[in-house]
Amino acid sequence: MDGEGDASNMNALRQSLLAAAALTLAFGPQSAQVQSPQVIEILADHDSRFKMAGQKEPVITVHAGEQVTLRITAIKAKNHNRDGSIHGFSLLRAKDRSRVPGWDFLLKPGAQEFMLNAPAEPGEYVVVCTVICSADHEGMHMRFVVVA
Ligand SMILES: [Cu+2]
Known part of the structure; x- marks a missing residue:
């Protein structure tokens, strides 16, 4: 009788191990994403447009307060600033066009990365x-x- 009990315990253990493995498969990559910062790739292009791969009308979407890495590649349009900046990247609140502190950059030709925290206020x-x-x-x- 004990032998039967052991066998069903083993089955139960096997079942829960399988369930744990399935959970890891289902949620593993997602939780990894939460831990490592989201990398947002942006092109500041020669035709004076911001572009993102696969988006016709590019939109950056972030979670409030999340840590993100902006990877911006800038290509010169017609004019540049005296300091060599060819584009800028400045984040404004849509409702009053006020600047978000820490989110204002001048871009030099080529790729540059910025590590930032997303605004705390959704919108x-x-x-x-x-x-x-x-x-x-x-x-x-x-x-x-x-x-x-
Ligand atoms: Cu520009």
């Missing part, structure tokens, strides 16, 4: 270029959404 934001990079400079902006 709509807008990224604008702050260098008069060409006649189309006014059109150089993109949506930025902070979700709770």
Whole structure:
């Protein structure tokens, strides 16, 4: 009788190990993403537009307060600032166009990375270029959404 009990205990153990393995498969990659910062790739292009791979109208979406890495590649349009900056990247609150502290950069040609914490306040934001990079400079902006 004890032998039967052991066998069913072994079965129960095997079942729970399988369940744990399935959980790891299902949630492993997701929890890894939470731990390592999200990398956001942006192109500040020669035609005075921000671009993101696979997005026709690029939108950056982040969680409130999350740590993110911006990897921005800048390519010169027509004009540049005296300090050599070819585009800017500045985050504004959409409702009053006020600047978000710590989110204001001047971009040099090539790739550059910025490690940042997303705004704590969920809502709509807008990224604008702050260098008069060409006649189309006014059109150089993109949506930025902070979700709770
Ligand atoms: Cu620009």
